[in-house]
Amino acid sequence: MQLPESQIAVLETASADEATPVDALAAATDLPPETVTGAAFELEEEGLVAVAERVDETVSLTEEGEEYAERGLPEVRLYEAALEAGADADPAPMGQVIGNSGLEGAAVDIALSNYARKGYGSIEGGEITADPDAEPAADAEATALDELAGEGTLEEGDVLDQLERRGLVEVAESTVREVELTEQGVTELMAGVETAETVGQVTPELLTSGDWEDVEFAEYNVEADAETVEGGRVHVLREMSERVKDVLVGMGFEEMDGPHADADFWINDCLFMPQDHPARTHWDRFALEQPTHIDELPEDLVERVERAHREGVGDDGEGYHSPWDEDFARALALRGHTTSLSTRYLSGEQIGEIEPPARFFSVEKAYRNDTLDATHLLEFYQIEGWVMAEDLSVRDLMGTFEEFYAQFGITDIQFKPHYNPYTEPSFELFGTHPTTGELIEIGNSGIFREEMLEPLGVECDVMAWGLALERLAMLTTGAEDIRDLHGTLADLEFLRNAEVTY
Amino acid sequence: MPTVDIDPDELRELTGHEEKSDEELQEDLFGLGLEFEGWTDDDAFELEFAPDRLDRLSVEGVARSMRYQYGDSRGVHVPSTNGADWTIEVDDSVPDERPYVTGAVIRDVDLDEDGLDSLIQLQEKLHATMGRKRAKGAIGIHDLTMLKGRDALRASENASGDEPRASAATEGNPTIRYVGVEPDEDRFVPLDSDAELTPAEVLEEHQTGREYADLVSGYERYPAIYDDIGLFSFPPVINGRRTEVSTDSRDLFVEMTGTDQWTIDKMLNIVCYALAARGATLEDVRVEYPDGELVRPDLSTKTKRVAHDRIETLLGIDLDPDDVIDLAERSGLDATRIEDGATANNESTITPLEERDGLEERGGAEGSSESNANDAASTGELVYEVTIPPYRVDVLHPLDVIDDLGRAYGFNDLEPRYPEVGTVGGRHERSRLERAARTQLVGLGFEDLLNFHMIDEAQNYERLDVEPGEDAYGAGEPATIKEPYSEDYTMLRTWTLPSLLQVLENNTHRAYPQHLSEVGFAAELDDRENTGVAEGRHVGAVLADHEAGYEDAKARLQALARDFDVDLETPAADHPSFIPGRAADVVLDGENVGVVGEVHPKVLVEHDLEVPVAAFEFDLEALR
Numbered sequence A: 001m002q003l004p005e006s007q008i009a010v011l012e013t014a015s016a017d018e019a020t021p022v023d024a025l026a027a028a029t030d031l032p033p034e035t036v037t038g039a040a041f042e043l044e045e046e047g048l049v050a051v052a053e054r055v056d057e058t059v060s061l062t063e064e065g066e067e068y069a070e071r072g073l074p075e076v077r078l079y080e081a082a083l084e085a086g087a088d089a090d091p092a093p094m095g096q097v098i099g100n101s102g103l104e105g106a107a108v109d110i111a112l113s114n115y116a117r118k119g120y121g122s123i124e125g126g127e128i129t130a131d132p133d134a135e136p137a138a139d140a141e142a143t144a145l146d147e148l149a150g151e152g153t154l155e156e157g158d159v160l161d162q163l164e165r166r167g168l169v170e171v172a173e174s175t176v177r178e179v180e181l182t183e184q185g186v187t188e189l190m191a192g193v194e195t196a197e198t199v200g201q202v203t204p205e206l207l208t209s210g211d212w213e214d215v216e217f218a219e220y221n222v223e224a225d226a227e228t229v230e231g232g233r234v235h236v237l238r239e240m241s242e243r244v245k246d247v248l249v250g251m252g253f254e255e256m257d258g259p260h261a262d263a264d265f266w267i268n269d270c271l272f273m274p275q276d277h278p279a280r281t282h283w284d285r286f287a288l289e290q291p292t293h294i295d296e297l298p299e300d301l302v303e304r305v306e307r308a309h310r311e312g313v314g315d316d317g318e319g320y321h322s323p324w325d326e327d328f329a330r331a332l333a334l335r336g337h338t339t340s341l342s343t344r345y346l347s348g349e350q351i352g353e354i355e356p357p358a359r360f361f362s363v364e365k366a367y368r369n370d371t372l373d374a375t376h377l378l379e380f381y382q383i384e385g386w387v388m389a390e391d392l393s394v395r396d397l398m399g400t401f402e403e404f405y406a407q408f409g410i411t412d413i414q415f416k417p418h419y420n421p422y423t424e425p426s427f428e429l430f431g432t433h434p435t436t437g438e439l440i441e442i443g444n445s446g447i448f449r450e451e452m453l454e455p456l457g458v459e460c461d462v463m464a465w466g467l468a469l470e471r472l473a474m475l476t477t478g479a480e481d482i483r484d485l486h487g488t489l490a491d492l493e494f495l496r497n498a499e500v501t502y
Numbered sequence B: 001m002p003t004v005d006i007d008p009d010e011l012r013e014l015t016g017h018e019e020k021s022d023e024e025l026q027e028d029l030f031g032l033g034l035e036f037e038g039w040t041d042d043d044a045f046e047l048e049f050a051p052d053r054l055d056r057l058s059v060e061g062v063a064r065s066m067r068y069q070y071g072d073s074r075g076v077h078v079p080s081t082n083g084a085d086w087t088i089e090v091d092d093s094v095p096d097e098r099p100y101v102t103g104a105v106i107r108d109v110d111l112d113e114d115g116l117d118s119l120i121q122l123q124e125k126l127h128a129t130m131g132r133k134r135a136k137g138a139i140g141i142h143d144l145t146m147l148k149g150r151d152a153l154r155a156s157e158n159a160s161g162d163e164p165r166a167s168a169a170t171e172g173n174p175t176i177r178y179v180g181v182e183p184d185e186d187r188f189v190p191l192d193s194d195a196e197l198t199p200a201e202v203l204e205e206h207q208t209g210r211e212y213a214d215l216v217s218g219y220e221r222y223p224a225i226y227d228d229i230g231l232f233s234f235p236p237v238i239n240g241r242r243t244e245v246s247t248d249s250r251d252l253f254v255e256m257t258g259t260d261q262w263t264i265d266k267m268l269n270i271v272c273y274a275l276a277a278r279g280a281t282l283e284d285v286r287v288e289y290p291d292g293e294l295v296r297p298d299l300s301t302k303t304k305r306v307a308h309d310r311i312e313t314l315l316g317i318d319l320d321p322d323d324v325i326d327l328a329e330r331s332g333l334d335a336t337r338i339e340d341g342a343t344a345n346n347e348s349t350i351t352p353l354e355e356r357d358g359l360e361e362r363g364g365a366e367g368s369s370e371s372n373a374n375d376a377a378s379t380g381e382l383v384y385e386v387t388i389p390p391y392r393v394d395v396l397h398p399l400d401v402i403d404d405l406g407r408a409y410g411f412n413d414l415e416p417r418y419p420e421v422g423t424v425g426g427r428h429e430r431s432r433l434e435r436a437a438r439t440q441l442v443g444l445g446f447e448d449l450l451n452f453h454m455i456d457e458a459q460n461y462e463r464l465d466v467e468p469g470e471d472a473y474g475a476g477e478p479a480t481i482k483e484p485y486s487e488d489y490t491m492l493r494t495w496t497l498p499s500l501l502q503v504l505e506n507n508t509h510r511a512y513p514q515h516l517s518e519v520g521f522a523a524e525l526d527d528r529e530n531t532g533v534a535e536g537r538h539v540g541a542v543l544a545d546h547e548a549g550y551e552d553a554k555a556r557l558q559a560l561a562r563d564f565d566v567d568l569e570t571p572a573a574d575h576p577s578f579i580p581g582r583a584a585d586v587v588l589d590g591e592n593v594g595v596v597g598e599v600h601p602k603v604l605v606e607h608d609l610e611v612p613v614a615a616f617e618f619d620l621e622a623l624r
Helices: A005-013 A024-031 A032-047 A063-071 A074-084 A094-101 A107-119 A140-148 A158-165 A185-193 A204-209 A236-250 A297-309 A324-328 A339-347 A394-406 A450-456 A469-477 A492-497 B010-017 B022-033 B061-069 B113-126 B148-157 B199-205 B207-216 B263-277 B308-315 B321-330 B366-370 B398-410 B429-443 B497-505 B551-562 B599-604
Strands: A002-004 A051-060 A167-183 A194-196 A261-262 A287-292 A332-334 A358-367 A378-387 A414-420 A422-434 A439-446 A461-466 B002-005 B033-037 B045-048 B081-090 B100-107 B138-142 B175-181 B222-226 B233-236 B252-258 B283-290 B292-296 B302-307 B334-339 B381-386 B513-524 B533-542 B579-588 B591-601 B613-619
Touching: A002 A032, A002 A469, A005 A024, A005 A032, A005 A194, A024 A032, A024 A167, A024 A194, A032 A051, A051 A063, A051 A140, A063 A140, A063 B579, A074 A094, A074 A107, A074 A185, A094 A107, A140 A158, A140 B398, A158 A167, A158 B045, A158 B551, A185 B233, A185 B613, A236 A378, A236 A469, A236 B429, A297 A324, A332 B222, A339 A378, A339 A450, A339 B381, A358 A450, A358 A469, A358 B113, A378 A394, A378 A469, A394 A422, A394 B308, A414 A439, A414 B398, A422 A461, A422 B398, A439 A469, A439 B398, A461 A469, A469 B045, A469 B263, A469 B429, B002 B010, B002 B061, B002 B113, B010 B022, B022 B033, B022 B061, B022 B308, B081 B100, B081 B233, B100 B263, B100 B292, B113 B138, B113 B263, B138 B233, B138 B263, B175 B252, B199 B207, B199 B222, B207 B579, B252 B263, B252 B613, B263 B283, B302 B308, B302 B398, B308 B321, B308 B381, B308 B398, B321 B398, B381 B398, B429 B513, B497 B533, B497 B613, B533 B551, B551 B579, B551 B591, B579 B613
Parallel strands: A002 A194, B081 B175, B081 B283
Antiparallel strands: A051 A167, A261 A332, A287 A332, A358 A378, A378 A461, A414 A422, A422 A439, A439 A461, B002 B045, B033 B045, B100 B252, B100 B283, B138 B252, B175 B222, B222 B233, B283 B292, B302 B381, B334 B381, B513 B533, B533 B613, B579 B591, B591 B613
């Protein structure tokens, strides 16, 4: 029969008369023990050898144990120093004896606690006596240490237990495997075995020569861990944003793009937000110190927006009883929501007039001058989307958002009537957390008011919604601190270990 | 979101639904958009409310809405008022910044502790919302019996001939006067104080005075209200102690001052409705401006015309006209069918308003619907004339009526449907380019990052050894934040390298190599832009490991240039953030668009880095 080289070596070295330990086989065959073990198991499967296992205890000295083997047990050294000080006759001062013994630190306490236990003498009132009849040379513990230090072994028993308690020896268990030839093994060996060639690496020569047909490939431990590879990867929040964009493009939405630093006019006035609305005067607005104002706004649009604020739109409309000032509208800020993109697109300012029906979206940054903590960032990604068509109803709005959230495994959307200055009707969207089952707010939506659309020149209905991307990401990745996800405080380890989103 | 505290026992009493459990009430409140947030220390519900229905800022208003919800009330109710006895006379001296005043007299109130608490809460919540923290409207409520009007005074002490401000007040009627005073002209004892203080002293010494001092700090003359005894209120800051309301008060004088007549009149209506709900009688007050007179409270209703077709398309359901009228009445509105845009048969509730130039220019919109043609004119369409009660402040447009109808119908009873509207989706070109660049970088082994767009000056410039405006890539002038929340985020970053180095700095305990990249936003001042800010995307990359060098960065840059089919040249150039002799401009298709090199050791040490870092950064646009 043909066998790999290592198996033949083991087969030829093993004996049919007595079991040979793997270590002995390894020494005899000059193979690593793990190779011998592997070969032995392979041979056992063929029925050529028997592998027996037993558990061996090996006793070895700890660092402390080795020190005592070399320099003597502390209590023995103390006894010797006491004898020198004549403590066998008269009690001697302890400090002097300890000083002479050369013991230091913890060894002093060890010496004192074992001294009396072993009957070397007594310690009383700061003085030490030595029993002249004591026999340190016969100390069983010292003898055992010497034995172990000299590569000897130690039987189980009280002395071993005592040494283990003192932390001077360690008892380790190891599995010893022994290999013995079976009858079949002997038979095969008699009949003769040939070496099957094994190779490690597939080489160009091997392939071109055709030799690969005759060789056996060395087997690897295919279960062992390989080295860690840090490949490049897309940021987990970016993956989420790509996923959202995929879904929206699939639903027929076209992407918007526009300025981050923009005039309040586009961010708020075009949204029919009164200029004295708390959100516009509130400190969470990121007003710019430099530059301060936009150069130009479309004049006729400014006029129409101002009129809507002051007088409302339609025969039965009325405006806000609030001041309106163009200078205030021209002031620059980092956009508090990406709805500024929607107003730019709806007005025709960004890409020219848009004919209905149309769907637009963005997944872009918005800014809030607010607290930075585990659930709040100063900058976050807002998903913004709107649909423009004739005669849109609340039911269309509900159907669109149900479809969108269902793509992320969030079903059973609930619509809670809500108030926004720029939409009517308005709804907060609630959904069930896919793992915790908790009802959580996942967005804000509504149908844009006519006071907003008419000045922008839009003559049909537009429904819109928004939510924070991070919120969706925390929901689907289970991240607990939003700062792990986004920003310069990011932990590379977290990002490297984050599960891929798709 | 703002909250309001509502005592459930009071709610049961005022709705007449003693049988409702706390849980049932909470559920019914949720239906109104009032979300239960928790219990207060006084065992009241803390409810979160959306800031449109400001008529629900007290238990009386909430109870009214619930009675409509339960079907116990229907349609519009307007409390009656008795004729005016008292007058508020507005003096020429009133500060221009706060010219408007309104008021009402309330008789026979029966205020227990709960009632008084509710009134105080309503006042505070109105201040916080419509009143814009008292800037736009401020409420003062006084014990009427403590006020001495003109004829009471005349009867008793006719001798006080040195009346400072002569007035045209109606003879025989009690009058209070809204005037402007010099900051130290007069004294009174404010609430929560024992000392007589001048208005200026109140602003400095009294806690409430200090809190609201900003509201009047720019005024030359301070607003003040006098009766014949003297100064008793310093709006919008604080009332005097003399007229303080207690549970013993039976008759009240409510006055409001502000910057807009409509706003304070509406706030007054909400307060009047709340007190009327507790059984009080309302009494008109005459407001005499130098150039005309108003009678308040103005409890006239408004109307909106709503087309049946619009209701159906917006809600997406078919409705019977009777159903619409029913939904309106359940919302506390009245609706009348009119065809063909005809005017409703007139038992019109619209009362002609006092014409006053300037004063009423926006408060007087109520009358307008009668004279205007409407959307549905002459088409034979079914239209409703819907009457809006005087406590509603949120109905600006017929749409708002439709929202009410939808709520009464139950939005959650509507069946969602996907709109049959076909459109073609697509990515913006910039976003496709970003994604392509990111994909190539990841293929080159970079870990893609996503950093904040905001940063501080020290990190953006100093720690990279560059100066704002210096002629070095990335060192443009910054767009800066006016009142930054955090000193770490004071400007928009002008390049991405500072962010990437910061991530390296925060991750020195993590395994190397750290090859990080970012395709991200950067911005700098540029007066050629309409906003004054040039916003762009940069491709930034750092290679931090024990053997990182210039060639590692250049190799990857070359790969990118090849991927996007652009010519790359790297002429040697100095850049303060990089080691001299190991830095170059990034020239793509002949344009200098970035920098590549080995980061200077002083920058590395500044970021606590103990490994070399090679880096490059350039404008994404150059890959187009």
